[in-house]
Amino acid sequence: MPPEPAPTTAAGVVLARIHLVGVGGAGMSAIARILADRGLDVSGSDVKDSAVLAALSVRGVRTVVGHRPENLDLFGEQGPTAVVVSTAIRPDNPELVAARDRGIAVVRRADALAALMIGRRSICIAGTHGKTSTTSMLTVALQHAGVDPSFAIGGELNESGSGAHHGSGDLFIAEADESDSSFLAFAPQGAIITNLEPDHLDHHGSAEAYAAVFDAFVRRIVPGGFLIVCLDDAGVRALLDRLQRNPSGVPEGLRVIGYGTAADAPIRITAFGADGPFSRAELVLPDGTSAAIELAVPGEHMLRNATAAFTAGVLAGVSPATMVEGLASYTGVRRRFQFKGRAAGVTVYDDYAHHPTEVRAQLEAARTVVPVGGGRLVVVFQPHLYSRTATFAPEFAAALSLADVVVVLDVYGAREDPQPGVTGALIADAVSAPEVIFEPSLARAADVVAGLVRVDDVVVTMGAGDVTMLGPEILDRLDAGPDPDGALGHA
Template sequence: MSGVLDRVHLVGIGGAGMSGIARILLARGGAVSGSDAKDSRTVLALRAQGAHVAVGHDGANLDQVDGGPTAVVVSTAIREENPELAEARRRGIVVLRRAEALAALMDGHRVACVAGTHGKTSTTSMLTVALQHCRVDPSFAIGGDLNESGANAHQGSGGVFVAEADESDGSFLFFSPSIAVVTNVEADHLDHHGTVEAYVAVFDSFVERVEPGGVLIACVDDPGAAALARRAAERGVRVRPYGRTASGPGAARLLEHRPDDGGGLASVELTDEHGEVEKIEVRVAVPGEHMAGNAVAALLAGLELGADRAGLLEGLAAFGGVRRRFEFRGRADGVRVYDDYAHHPTEVDAQLRAARPVAGEGRLIVVFQPHLYSRTRIFATEFGAALGLADEVVVLDVYGAREDPEPGVTGELVAEAVPLPPERVHRESSFDRVPELVAGLARSGDLVLTMGAGDVTMLGPEIVTALQQRES
């Protein structure tokens, strides 16, 4: 497929997944063009690397590179009526899904893929940084920007490719990894899969694509991942379990997690294939036991890739996080402001629990933006219960992304489900009023957390500015 990828046009090139493919193609000397709805720092960076990027979608955008594209790459967010996709089909140009293009870029590498309902971006990032500390230069494609490099993708010099594997539309079935990590399997993306059973089944299909002699690394504390591991083992796939309940050959058992200076220290019991047990400590610079679990998964994957254990542990201790994963946005008038991508009830619950010790004696104030109408309708009650872990909650309108609005599905469904006194739950439909609202709620010592997969991330700096104005 290498010839097909000589000249590539990416529709929605500024997105997390598409921009990563563009970066790797550019690093390999390919001609890259694309389009996006608006300019962004990602688009500007891609232009600086040599990509031709148009703002807005138009069939004529396919002619930005001499000769036109040999392939057009689209994500599931791109609808059939998109003028560039329609023009590509009219011209008979090869149209690839994002994962198809990524799978082609993996060719010739030893591939480690990280999948799961939650935690895959952080785990993929941890593995990448840990390998870099072992002087391995992996190629990687991640759904978020590493704080260390500021990039979500890289063309490495070695023979290893680390990738986040997206189950939302089943596109991770294009990959054939030698190492598959599954952090958890919990119902989500039912707008695509339809039923919980279908969602679970796609993970079984993913594990079936593990290369002969490969390994599944699975968190057995999660019922869905534990059941997946059992089924995989019955089919003859080698499994390395991790978590509080992990046991047996190849297991990494988490014995204890101690919060420590904004991060944590995990005591882990490693069991080799002969049953020999060794206790080690894994330091993680980001808060939460769920992050310690992600670090253990990354450690096992790194060991399977043949990396030095000491170097892996050093890299995990130095891991500085991923953009939009409990990312510090600023401090003003004694209030700290963070931003996080959590957009599923389990993620919201885990991140708020991790943020609580960071808040210390201060209160925890969360500004939450529901993501997708279907997810809000299905999980409104669960979102409310998770948000009840905060002291003050501000709920915004639904960020619809690729979906059309559904009658009656609004942020109000979530706000009504939060089990806090009504005066501590604030429903706000106007973005412009949120910074002033939060500045009025927050007291010195409090921690504010903006949360969601949409444009709620824009509010962090504005809240800091509002707090600065209050202070002055």
């Protein structure tokens, strides 16, 4: 594929030689990969080495570990035309400070991604939950149809092992992040909103402000575009009511297509079915015809996401039958109920859920793969962010109570400083499952879990932090066999 012209941001910054600060992150590495595949000069830095940096290096990206001002010299005397940053980069980052001192344009990640979409039919997937899965399903189905879309996803497809691709087709599929309002940089032809309920209040400040940013996102859709929404979700219903009461700025000719089990949904789900890790939904389409979506992943929430992806694909020009075939080939995304292994009769999965609604939905789905009559559902949950833990502790506890055994770790603070009195114990103390353990030490967690599980149990490590490392450790402990005191696994 011949190189494309360097993209230009809405502010007029040409992305010809680009340095990305924090290039190892999912969103930043996606941009780096697409830019490199377009034949452009790309460099990037991250705090630690990783497989992501190695993969980018293979694609020609100049990568370096550590943040230093001299990283801006990786292109030699020319220097970068722009430095791309995400909101996770602190203002005192030495590379960001150096870029400003040298007069180099600083571009937000979302603005760079928006520039990559120019000239293509873009479909952006937004919502409090399900963005990554829905974006991935749509991408895989379109690839199956031979469309070869460009895509940028906040996770890695199981099919390709990548979360980004520069496609030869005219479609661009992107996950739209509302956490910092950055998705307002996009002007898509079409959009999906999977659901809407309060989250990221550390940035937005209130539930009302969080909802309002989705209203603004809808107004960013180009005239004549489409909006696909889940009519089973109260937050989405409220959004549509607000837009109807205040139509100022709503794109002219906007097509709104609803899906779900609701009686007034044009794309109506009439039945759900499950068979272990497989799931099925029966659909009735606006013309009265029917379709059946089958997935190799469990959960009604996944089937709703698949229905959204199905609808977007059909609106993009793919036949319903081809979309159904493509969705059947979807096998999931890394860290979305990802199978990690089986040892000593115990099956281990890993999941990214870090909001109460996500936790509840995933545990309901996980219950369908627990052997009937013997196994237990064991969840190892790591709260993400002190602010989210303080705000939603009762809701997390209620969701986790769906499991038989709950191990709560301490809070993964990420970008936040600790808050006095806010620990994982806030959640653990309120869980009503038959067995609950608060284990503040991540280093001890694998031993604790291996010591309490039984044959036929299903373990789910869950959270947005480093809890993802526990799955292999738990499996290693179980592989070691019973310890002298009778526990199933030991160190």
